[in-house]
Amino acid sequence: MTSIAAHSSIADVAAQDLIIRVRGLRKKYGTLEAVQGIDFEVQQGEVFGIIGPDGAGKTTTFQILSGVMEATGGDIQVLGKAPRDARLGIGYLTQRFSLYLDLSLEENLRYSAGLREVPEDLFLERSRKYLKLMDLDKFPKRLAGQLSGGMKQKLALCCALIAQPKVLLLDEPTTGVDPVSRREFWDVLATLADEGVTMVVATPYLDEAERCDRIALIYGGQLQQIGTPDQLRAGLGLHRLEVRTEAIEDAERALTTPQGTDSSIIDVQTFGDRLDVLVKDIQTGEAQIRLLLDKSPLDGQPGSPVHISRTEPTLENVFVTHLRQQGSDPPFIPFPRIYPRENNQGEMAIYAQDLSKKFGDFQAVKDVDLEIHYGEIYGLLGANGAGKTTTIKMLCGLLERSAGAIILAGQTSNLRSAELRKRMGYMSQKFTLYDDLTILQNLEFYCGVYGVPRHARRAKIDWVLETCGLTGQENMLTGQLPGGWKQRVAFGASVMHEPKILFLDEPTSGVDPLARRQFWRLIEDFAHNGTAVLVTTHYLEEAEHCHQMSFMASGETVAKGSPSQIKAQQPGQLIEVGLAETQVASNLLKTKFDPWRVSIFADYLHVVLDRPDQQISELKSILQAAAIEIRSIRTIPFSLEDAFIGTISRALESQTGGAP
């Protein structure tokens, strides 16, 4: 264990401030040791983050802390008791929404309160308070099943809070939640932390993890690192250079070609439209990058401008670097193709015009136009409940459209024919594997049902297993796989028949950062080979891989274009403010500017200003008045996530009052 945090400082803390104490926690499932002895402590009012790749043992740890499951070994104390006895003081939020979807908001709350024997007057007081805090107080009678993903998760949090637990255990609460709602959710968590609630949070979003007081990096059932985000970042001992160029793939290739041992470049990571290059020394590193990029022509455009800015590593850099050093970077294995590549580049694969869907009075999708060519990756992005999934379901014929026209692979009618389906792949939001079959049996099934020729099946199945790192474990029951791994197998299962049109509905939701990168290499590989891909995601940085995209809000398209076009459409100027107390500063600035203009990105604030010349000084004075120290302040280009937050928030703002 390479612990950076000074353990002695924790030992000094008075025993009554210790909310959680874990010593030598072990858990075995049969012969598999999921957690192999971890120790940590969480103090009163702390937000403690747990990060790690899929299958690291995070969910197991949560289940033991919450008293749902017994540990195989170790001493675990929550609130000074065994977890089972402390359950009344613990609120637990699982990965899947723990709500009754056929009950209303109010009934769900009342049920949770009843279970924990909350008196009526306290129940009324608290439900009013928390519903208001979560912005859910407008429709107490609405059924939980009708809420969007982000709202469901907020309601689940309300339910967990109704008994006023001293400890909140949150296992990936924002998986599948859009960037806007995700930030709202964390704002709520910050408020709760201020009230003294202790929290343990797991998250696959590392920019969220930056908002924790301390973080533990778990890998392979062991605690690898523990400390504050600053300590973890400093522990890396590296500097970060942001490289921005038009030809990002060429630049990545140029920088990743192996250099000598004296090379300053340690790691190169793609983040959307930029490369993060981690270097030992900032000066020589930058010089080396410039040299390498000058040597290799970028996309045949000599002199294509390269911007390099010097910053410090993010938590995601720490995570990726650490796991790569462990050798757990999933491999890229070329897909064994059996069909020749069709010469269909530029032909229309998916076309939709004025596509609309009404469920009763509710307009789920309104006048959506799409044009997707073969070889193109098209991103359909939007807030939860914006109608993305409904659109995909209409396109692939699972749902009847109310109005509009669809052309799929040149066909206008008979969109459900077996011939057409053989050319299509679909991966839905839910896991679509059979839990009661083994991994191998699932893959054999999808091979068979999509008519992959028998002689080619072995190669395809082996490819999926190798890509997922599951070779040798193919006879494991699929139900036993951790969520992120199931997602990888499900992706494999949906592409084995070499579809020409591929629908991917949140394929990377709940998948760890390294595996997400692998997913996108595979998606790009399919596009290079002529497949048209329609994909939805809540990770905006990976949406940069899309060639074309549209943003949806409340069923309508609100922005459209290539990633660079969309970023160029953004009004105003984006300012990045580096400061220590992002949460306090964000709360403060939201009262002075439009709330959508301010968002937290890791340990920075992003502020959109229309008149930066005057407003920057205004911003500085506001922060100075509150005695918040500014570490750095600079103008940066819009990332897709900034563009998304701005576009969606503005669209929703103009619709408020009309919300259903």
Added chain:
Amino acid sequence: MDIKFFEQLFESCFWALALKEVRQIFRNKQLLFLLTFPPTVQLCIFGFALSPDVRHLKLGIIDDSRTEISRELVAALTENQVFIAQTYPANPKALGEEVRRGKVDVGLIIPHDFQRTLKRGRPIEVQVLVDGVNAYTAGVASNYVNQIVNQYGYQLVARPQGANIVPQIVYLYNPGLISSWFFVPGVMGMLLTMVSVLASAVEVVKEKDAGTLEQLLMTPASVLEILLAKVAPLFFLLMGDVFLSLGVARFVFAMPFRGNLPLFLALSGLQIFIGISLGILLATVSRSKQQAILTSFFITLPMVILSGALAPIESMPPFFQTLSLFNPLRHYITIVRALMLKDVGVSVLWPQILALAIFAFVFMSFSSYRFRAQAQ
């Protein structure tokens, strides 16, 4: 029928679907248990426990006569175990109280002049109090008392008036009048229907429950293939149940099988087919496994009650007798009884066979229509 056919079969969607179902079924210990254990046990329980013979009725006796003849009457009542002399209360009031409390089922009061009156050749009345709460038992008990007392009376008094007509009854097909021979075929039909409805409903709704149905509908497999692949393995398993219950009937209840076995199997297949169709229909209207299971009881229980499996159809009110004609199980049970106990064939059973075939066709068409409609 050459290798090519098999090659095509193994390449087909249907094969992949069916193989998947078989693998899921064999991993589903609960389903395998449901298909084997309860039918065996229930068949035994129903076969042994369900018996219309009423025995060991508790008899309370007030013998005011205290004579040889009155004791003989009591002996006649109790000798074949139909009645057991339970109590000897002091007076009619006490006897009435015992009947009220259920301490005895039947009370018998023999008057003090019993022997004297009989000796004079005059009729005498004995009073019988019957607990009428359980109407069926009460009816049987009073019949027994009547019969036994009458027979005893005939023995005592040689009847002067002419010869009685004494019927000589020959019981055909079930000469020992073994009641389990009536019940076992009924219970067989009942179990087969209940299990097939339940198993198919659960198997079909499971896919919807887990969200995999959507993924399945996106594959090139047609809705009919999906449905057929679900039905086929279940069908074979349920046919196994037919053999299982035949085995229990043969070896536990020593029932004969006199009819045509292939015909019996074919018609059982038809009944299973009906059960599966009903199950699929149920699955299309249910959202979850629990819902499907609960709803299946709503359907199967009335079917069983109106089928003649447990009580003769002839004992039902005319309206329900007519209604039962629309119950496939009624026809199937008629067929099972006929085929097991009598050696009759299609020439006799054709109305029932025709009815089953019509039901199978209608139910399957409707449920596959519903399944397709729901899938789109």
